[in-house]
Amino acid sequence: MAAAASMVFFLAVALAAASNSDAALVEHTFVVSQVKLNRLCNDTLMTVVNGQFPGPAIEITEGDSVAVHIVNMSPYGLTIHWHGVLVQMNCWADGAGMITQCPIQPNNNFTYRFDVVGQEGTLWWHAHVASLRASIHGALIIRPRASLYPFPRPDKEIPIIIGEWWEMDLVQLDRRLRNGLLFDMPSAATINGKPGDLYNCSGAIKETNILSIEHGKKYLLRIVNAVLNSEYYLKIAGHKFTVVGADANYVKPYTTDVIAIAPGQTVDALLVASDAHNPGGRYYMVAKANQPPKPAIQISRFISRATVQYNNNGPESKQDDEEADPVTAPEMPDEHDQITSFYFHGNLTSLQLPHPVPVNVDERLFFALDSGSFCDEGGSLPCVKTTNMTIHRFRNMVGTINNISFQLPATTPLLQAHYYNKVSSIDTLRDMPDRAPRMFYFSETIEPTSKATSVRRLPYNATVEIVFQSPLLGDTFANPMHLHGYNFFVLAQGFGMYRPERDVKRYNLVDPPVRNTVQVPIFGWAAVRFVANNPGVWFLHCHYGHHSSSGMATTFLVENGPTLDMSLPPPPEDLPACSENYNTRLAYE
Structure with a gap:
């Protein structure tokens, strides 16, 4: 019965796609520049897109075409990689510096063009030269046509980007890493660009994330690990997740109170706001870095947290109320706990494979x-x-x-x-x-x-x-x-x-x-x-x-296949040329 129901659902999706086949062209302009952003009570010169950290989300529907115009006003040559997008028959658009293209030079422009076909869920984009992806990144959200999800339709979708805050020049960092000089550390972990209230400093107004939810509603958390150096555990006190996707592939719904997500990975998880006993309650969402045991180099306590606030009686009514109920914190795995990560990844299974697993290996x-x-x-x-x-x-x-x-x-x-x-x-x-x-x-x-x-x-x-x-x-x-x-x-x-x-x-x-x-x-x-x-x-x-x-x-x-439509097409005419003097020539992520 379950298999039959699944087949009916995906047939419905296919019919809906056929009836809504007019794919759109989604265009964005990314201006890459250096701006001063203030975190941890300091102004830090950061290389970012459109003045934002994280950068803007790209939201599309499966089957759409994408054009992203890069305007490089930064002092560095750079590329942008569409992490997880298959870019079938379009390797030129992959954006891997010195693998598929030369970096886009300062004061130069380039447009990435690609189609997104047969993929649904959460991916992300990031710089792919030097270590600049630590500050140049954002979500890439692919929705199904006719909004037909293979799980209960959420009332709202919330991107959750786990990142790091670096107070050093990221190109200089990459030079050190390239030459085997380890190990520099970021200054803080972040959720959606903010370190959270664990990093308050004297005299500064607390800046943290407040996620407002309502009892009984369903939220799709689109979670991205955009950090350089750590897998993270993510928990919300008093709540459980139902994992429904990973790396823009649907998984059989898996209920857990902790999500393990490594750098580069994405996870889609449903959160049901079900705190009936305390409808005005507040709960911490905590992202905690997982790290190897000694003798590996140990990082300092690396945690970021946001507040999940039930707001049935008005938006953010208790955010600055000194008499508000205390925020409940989750019990997190130990920072050296590797078993929780092992079982989380091992418990995921596919909802439907794109094609059967090939048996004969070449x-x-x-x-x-x-x-x-x-x-x-x-x-x-x-x-x-x-x-x-x-x-x-x-x-x-x-x-x-x-x-x-x-x-x-x-x-x-x-x-x-x-x-x-x-x-x-x-x-x-x-x-x-x-x-x-x-x-x-x-x-x-x-x-x-x-x-x-x-x-x-x-x-x-x-x-x-x-x-x-x-x-x-x-x-x-x-x-x-x-x-x-x-x-x-x-x-x-x-x-x-x-x-x-x-x-x-x-x-x-x-x-x-x-x-x-x-x-x-x-x-x-x-x-x-x-x-x-x-x-x-x-x-x-x-x-x-x-x-x-x-x-x-x-x-x-x-290598190319036997026919023209199975062969690499010519490069775009405006593919960036290499420069003799660009200062990130030998650097990649």
Whole structure:
């Protein structure tokens, strides 16, 4: 009966889409500039879009076309990435700096044009040069045609963007990360751009988020983790969520009192305002950073909170009332609790797959996610050598995949080099191997590594399976791995070393969650599968800023199919050209 009901619903959606097939063109103008914003009682010079932090939301209906006009008035070259948008047959619009295009130079303009087809839910957009995504980002909301949701229609939708407040220059931060100089910290966590009342300073008026809700109504929270460095736990005291979507893919409704969301991920969750016993009550919504245990570097207490206020008797009537009821706070998971994250991600299953999980695998890849070290002979921290035997005391620690630290090409974006058959001219080019050259050490020692522009070629329509393995020892992190231009089937996850003879039996080939960013557990692994049917050059990277900037990344070069409509089209005529002098040439997120 449930399967029949589901089929009837999706048939209704298809018929509604057919009867409302007049897709719209949604246009935005993003002016990128530097403005002074005040948080934590200080004026901080921030690079933002339209003077806003977070930036403006893009709201569209499935099937619409989008045109975003970028006016770069900042001092930095930059690109904008449409995180999770599949941009089918349109790799040129992906917005990955020096992968698909050169950065848009200061005092220059560029228009991104793409269609959004077959996707519904919450995604986001962000800068994809240097660490500028920490301040240049916003929600991208895709609604179904005829407003037909596969869950009770909400009375209101509320974006919740978890972010960080940095009081340092983000391009300088990226240079430090790129060279393996860790570890700088943000000054605060934020919800919708505000640190919340935990960060009050003397003499300043409290600035926090007040979310006004009414008893009995349903709210769709569109949650985005836009931070550089941490997975977050999100809770609202006295309330539960029903998770209905993740990374713009519907999931079977899952009820929980805590949401785990890694950098790059989005979660759609229904909140029912059901506090019948205290209709005027106030409750904290708390976002708390999850972090690895020692000996990993520990961040200071990193929490932001907003107030959820029942307002049946008038809007925000108790916000400044000193005699108002106290705000109830939730009991949060421990900051080192990794099990809650593991079970949250593992409990998600797909409501309906875009197509069946492919059974026959053409390419099997084992990607060891780790740290390596390199000797910077010309840098400020050179190698140390002895006379009896050469000893390299590597001072710079970088992220790696299969012991290769990714380096962006210096002058020509990979996609352009591929389109014009000049990939072989990139001096730093190197093939990404199937697996690590030395297996099973994973941070027992910090191995010497090399920097290279690693590329893995994939035939058109090949089924690819990747097992991501996080380090098992030492100073380590979980790893949110994001692939541009594709969604993954997330087949399984586990702790310890992946062993195919044991773990393949655990694969969910029936209703696995479909995501663009998979959280690879700390001290563990995750197995994913996708079909390489979108030609172009696609970036795969960890979405932690200190990992991606220092090289935990690679690229997939997906070849053309047999027909013209399965082949990469020519670049737009106004694609930005590279400059010899732009100061973020070698930087990405």
